């Protein structure tokens with residue numbers, strides 16, 4: 262007997278990339294470097310220190326962690342914010358779901374620009390929010406004309422703009438954001454900056470705009486740059502009003518004490534992680550050049566991944582790479598594959614495999 266599940270969930274597969282056991286995993290945009298040994302040690306010590314108090318619920322408002330995140334953002338993006346403008350949850354996924362729980366719902370609409378992160382459609386489905394995806398320009402960018410005209414036609418309550426965008430790596434010019442914010446004072450504008458720390462020099466973060474626009478939400482995560490995908494810690498920088506609104510829909514004690522302590526410990530190592538980030542950025546730029554020299558198309562990327570093409574049969578190319586021990590992601594526009602930047606040795610294996618599958 263089938264269960265009386267909601268119609269929109271019938272015959273639907275759960276989100277997720279295949280988790281195959283191959284030597285080179287370049288499919289989920291993780292940081293390829295393990296956390297440094299000193300951080301692992303500090304985590305063990307700090308978690309042990311709160312062990313005896315785990316019979317108590319966590320700090321519901323995660324005040325210490327939010328203060329640490331605010332300090333990090335102030336340093337990282339050279340802007341001024343307070344911890345009351347920061348909200349944290351189990352991954353930026355949970356943050357964005359909370360945004361639609363508070364600002365979406367029946368009779369309301371979310372807008373995005375595709376190809377983009379496929380979870381936006383799922384947050385919308387799960388909150389009964391109507392969802393519209395308008396195509397990006399041919400080079401995968403978005404500009405003010407495109408966004409403002411889509412807003413005029415569709416009148417969304419919430420807009421999701423990923424910058425750098427997944428799966429294309431494209432960053433949005435902040436002049437575009439300024440025009441959108443001016444045109445949409447009553448729309449919640451979410452700039453998803455999951456990959457912000459990988460941006461190239463001169464690319465500014467949207468967190469520099471939050472203090473002027475209470476409807477602007479910038480989401481960030483510790484899953485990528487902080488090498489903490491296993492911790493599940495995402496956060497937003499926005500207005501105090503936005504944080505108050507999300508506190509209405511969050512589950513009680515949603516962020517475990519262990520998560521809060523581990524995330525806070527990792528924040529103390531932000532400077533130590535810079536070396537790995539620099540290596541990833543350099544490897545990305547080198548890979549983009551290598552791809553062009555070897556007859557592949559790529560996008561200019563401000564993230565820790567690159568969209569690479571073009572294959573006449575991308576599934577065959579994906580499978581041929583798996584057969585060579587390299588797992589990449591079959592996502593985004595036809596004929597392209599998304600490849601996460603790995604360690605130097607992983608990139609060597611990848612390049613060799615790519616040359617072998619090139620004609621597919």
Ligand SMILES: Cc1ncc(COP(=O)(O)O)c(C=O)c1O
Pocket residue numbers: 289290351352353354355378423426427453455481482483484490493494495
């Ligand atoms: C664009 C984008 N936003 C958000 C996320 C979710 O990240 P988190 O691990 O913080 O939930 C991802 C994960 O891959 C992503 O690509």
